[in-house]
Amino acid sequence: MIQMISLEFFLFLAVVVIFYYLVPKKQQWGILLLFSLLFYAFHSSLVYLLCSSLVTYFFSLSISKREKYSKWKLWIGIIFNIGLLIVLKYDLFSYVDDAFSLIVPLGISYYTLSSISYLVDTYQKKISPDSYFQFLLSISFFPTLIQGPINRYTKIKDTLLKPHSFSRLQAKEGLLRILWGCFKKLVIANRISILTSYIVTNEIGGLGVVLGLLLYGIQIYTDFSSGIDIVIGFSRILQINLLENFDTPYFSKNLNEFWKRWHISLTSWFRDYVYIPLGGNRVSKLRNSLNILIVFLLSGMWHGPTWNFFLWGLCNGILLVMEKRMNYQPKKPIFMLANYGIVCVLWIFFMYPNLSSILSIFHNTNTLSLFEVMSLSNFIVLWIAILFLGVVEYQKYKKKSFSTSFKNRDYLLLILFIFIIILFGSYGIGFEKTDFIYSRF
Amino acid sequence: MKKVFLYILLFLLLFLGLQQLVVPKYQLELVEGSLTREYYEDEKNHQIIFIGDCEVYSNFSPITLFDKYGYTSYIRGNSQQLIHQSYHLLRETLLYEKPKIVVLSVNALRYGEEEKKEAYNRLLLDGMKTSSIKFDLIKDSMVEGETLIDYIFPIFRYHSRILELTKEDFSYYLKRKKISHNGYLMRVDVKPVTTFYQGKRLASYQFSKENVAYLDKIRQLCEENDIELILIKAPSTYPYWYEEYEKQIMEYASKYSLDYLNFYEKREEIGIDYEQDTYDAGLHLNVSGAEKLTDYFGAYLQENYELEDLRKNSKIKESYEHKKADYEKMKRQQYEELDEYGKIKMYGGFE
Numbered sequence: 001m002i003q004m005i006s007l008e009f010f011l012f013l014a015v016v017v018i019f020y021y022l023v024p025k026k027q028q029w030g031i032l033l034l035f036s037l038l039f040y041a042f043h044s045s046l047v048y049l050l051c052s053s054l055v056t057y058f059f060s061l062s063i064s065k066r067e068k069y070s071k072w073k074l075w076i077g078i079i080f081n082i083g084l085l086i087v088l089k090y091d092l093f094s095y096v097d098d099a100f101s102l103i104v105p106l107g108i109s110y111y112t113l114s115s116i117s118y119l120v121d122t123y124q125k126k127i128s129p130d131s132y133f134q135f136l137l138s139i140s141f142f143p144t145l146i147q148g149p150i151n152r153y154t155k156i157k158d159t160l161l162k163p164h165s166f167s168r169l170q171a172k173e174g175l176l177r178i179l180w181g182c183f184k185k186l187v188i189a190n191r192i193s194i195l196t197s198y199i200v201t202n203e204i205g206g207l208g209v210v211l212g213l214l215l216y217g218i219q220i221y222t223d224f225s226s227g228i229d230i231v232i233g234f235s236r237i238l239q240i241n242l243l244e245n246f247d248t249p250y251f252s253k254n255l256n257e258f259w260k261r262w263h264i265s266l267t268s269w270f271r272d273y274v275y276i277p278l279g280g281n282r283v284s285k286l287r288n289s290l291n292i293l294i295v296f297l298l299s300g301m302w303h304g305p306t307w308n309f310f311l312w313g314l315c316n317g318i319l320l321v322m323e324k325r326m327n328y329q330p331k332k333p334i335f336m337l338a339n340y341g342i343v344c345v346l347w348i349f350f351m352y353p354n355l356s357s358i359l360s361i362f363h364n365t366n367t368l369s370l371f372e373v374m375s376l377s378n379f380i381v382l383w384i385a386i387l388f389l390g391v392v393e394y395q396k397y398k399k400k401s402f403s404t405s406f407k408n409r410d411y412l413l414l415i416l417f418i419f420i421i422i423l424f425g426s427y428g429i430g431f432e433k434t435d436f437i438y439s440r441f
Numbered sequence: 442m443k444k445v446f447l448y449i450l451l452f453l454l455l456f457l458g459l460q461q462l463v464v465p466k467y468q469l470e471l472v473e474g475s476l477t478r479e480y481y482e483d484e485k486n487h488q489i490i491f492i493g494d495c496e497v498y499s500n501f502s503p504i505t506l507f508d509k510y511g512y513t514s515y516i517r518g519n520s521q522q523l524i525h526q527s528y529h530l531l532r533e534t535l536l537y538e539k540p541k542i543v544v545l546s547v548n549a550l551r552y553g554e555e556e557k558k559e560a561y562n563r564l565l566l567d568g569m570k571t572s573s574i575k576f577d578l579i580k581d582s583m584v585e586g587e588t589l590i591d592y593i594f595p596i597f598r599y600h601s602r603i604l605e606l607t608k609e610d611f612s613y614y615l616k617r618k619k620i621s622h623n624g625y626l627m628r629v630d631v632k633p634v635t636t637f638y639q640g641k642r643l644a645s646y647q648f649s650k651e652n653v654a655y656l657d658k659i660r661q662l663c664e665e666n667d668i669e670l671i672l673i674k675a676p677s678t679y680p681y682w683y684e685e686y687e688k689q690i691m692e693y694a695s696k697y698s699l700d701y702l703n704f705y706e707k708r709e710e711i712g713i714d715y716e717q718d719t720y721d722a723g724l725h726l727n728v729s730g731a732e733k734l735t736d737y738f739g740a741y742l743q744e745n746y747e748l749e750d751l752r753k754n755s756k757i758k759e760s761y762e763h764k765k766a767d768y769e770k771m772k773r774q775q776y777e778e779l780d781e782y783g784k785i786k787m788y789g790g791f792e
Binding site: 427 | 444445448451452455456459463559586587588590591596597598600601603604605
């Protein structure tokens with residue numbers, strides 16, 4: 001598993017930045033492609049990525065050149081990509097024989113969706129395929145392969161392929177964003193994971209589960225969004241502006257709003273390539289409800305071949321249909337808390353490894369002795385960090401950047417952040433390493 | 442540009458300052474962690490260097506050795522010091538001085554890779570000066586989960602101590618206590634031997650090839666530097682020292698014409714009383730046992746090696762008189778603690 005917060009990864013990023021700005025500007029995207037492929041080859045098999053990209057490009061080119069049978073070509077391309085994803089992610093060959101079990105290639109869940117969007121956008125004439133290598137870069141830009149965001153050629157092409165000059169301001173902003181990601185992951189997410197892992201593995205019941213779920217909501221957000229912060233921060237140093245994947249999701253007052261603010265690249269992909277083609281809102285209420293259910297079931301299944309994710313998708317779908325049919329659109333801020341509670345209950349499917357462990361929480365009698373798992377000082381640090389996160393998120397919610405309040409003291413802020421992360425992060429020997437939750441998908 | 446430079450300077454100062462703050466000081470707890478560092482502070486005029494694990498630093502008293510025979514010595518011992526670590530420490534010692542005799546505890550020859558532990562690595566390496574030898578030592582000692590960067594910048598290893606800082610972490614830089622007496626860790630308390638253990642059957646009694654290779658390297662290093670190598674086994678009653686081990690060592694010593702002393706075999710000659718001379722039921726000697734063993738070993742050296750009696754050297758004698766005063770002071774303190782609390786609270790630490 002790739003450790004995004006590691007010396008090796010950061011050194012690799014530094015080398016890429018150096019080469020990126022050293023080569024002639026026209027070759028910058030070539031350097032990115034080269035390093036992306038090197039990175040990929042080092043961590044996974046290139047075969048599937050190349051296969052998927054070649055097939056996608058071939059059919060896209062064919063669709064754009066000759067309109068005849070274009071729908072067929074589109075479907076063959078889509079089925080090939082989805083087929084490959086299902087076979088590998090669901091490990092279908094292992095059902096024939098264990099010996100045929102395959103390792104899921106790095107980032108396949110992300111580049112498959114990117115490839116499909118390329119095919120569909122070509123079919124819809126939003127793009128016309130030009131260079132294979134430019135397309136390959138758009139789906140294999142290495143930081144986004146680990147846990148997204150899901151790139152779409154139409155949205156990333158310009159920023160990815162355009163020549164860039166080094167900007168100290170952007171670099172500083174990028175660095176600050178990377179550090180913010182490290183803070184969220186090491187100081188908050190990893191610290192909470194000590195508690196939530198304990199609750200799960202020690203079969204804690206009662207109030208311990210409630211506390212665990214409420215904290216898990218923060219854990220999964222800080223964990224996932226921190227990886228995205230690092231990706232966006234690094235891209236910003238290269239002056240590549242990726243789209244945001246989160247927009248203060250826990251300030252949502254209902255689930256519908258939450259899904260517009262959470263994992264935006266995935267939900268917008270499903271909206272544009274599944275929901276709308278199925279008819280979206282312009283169909284009967286029953287059909288629309290079914291469309292919502294389909295989208296969320298697919299979204300759940302995209303996360304992995306387990307009943308947990310299937311049920312998680314189903315529950316989200318049902319609740320969203322209910323919200324829509326009941327026209328549930330609360331205005332008061334207190335509903336943010338209610339919505340957070342609902343989302344946290346749904347995270348139960350992520351927190352526990354399988355359905356039997358979820359069901360057993362109703363019978364578990366073990367109680368949680370909080371300060372045996374985490375020292376009081378660590379607990380205080382955790383809550384101060386969460387409070388700080390809340391303040392920053394609120395500023396963001398109010399559309400203020402938290403770095404603007406520091407303006408000319410950016411370097412001081414960087415230094416302060418570095419030391420807070422080094423000193424108060426949960427990492428190293430004595431702390432069980434936890435991978436980014438979304439790097440599994 | 443000037444501003445950026447200032448920020449970099451500020452960063453470095455803070456980094457180093459905070460690093461020093463969080464690293465363990467090994468003053469009140471895990472005092473063995475001070476052993477490596479204290480060597481650098483001593484004058485480098487040692488005729489004898491002891492190298493090995495607790496079988497040297499608990500059992501030999503360099504102050505007694507000088508007091509009775511006029512031989513200067515230092516113990517480069519560490520908890521669970523493995524044989525490859527002994528080799529690298531000897532290499533490092535030779536950068537500072539050239540002793541006449543190296544006394545090596547052979548106990549570690551029995552241990553394999555499974556005995557490598559991060560905690561012991563830290564006790565040995567945290568106080569070691571930066572050099573290429575230290576990097577070799579780290580490389581050969583690291584276990585799974587450890588990284589070189591954690592050794593180069595220990596702040597990454599000890600960062601969580603920021604929430605556990607004590608007064609000692611701040612006062613250390615103003616007033617540091619000395620823990621050992623030329624590498625000897627004193628204990629005056631007594632816990633008699635109750636059982637003489639017999640060893641369980643082992644799958645293999647053969648010293649590993651890697652360990653023997655390091656013993657070869659130590660021997661060669663001594664030969665190249667014209668140093669006499671003496672192999673020793675401490676008079677510990679456990680862990681059990683098998684016949685098979687003994688045989689291998691004796692064969693090795695005989696093959697290379699080295700002296701080998703198994704003090705357990707000579708326990709009666711030495712006069713060790715296992716009712717009185719050990720503080721942990723036979724694993725380590727207490728100060729009374731260590732003084733007896735040192736006296737015996739001093740006499741052996743006097744008889745078999747031509748070492749100069751440095752008590753005639755007024756400068757060295759004066760230095761050892763100070764050391765002896767500290768030694769006696771700590772002994773007194775420990776006896777007082779024993780009387781007052783029924784146990785020793787501070788195993789070391791004289792100002």
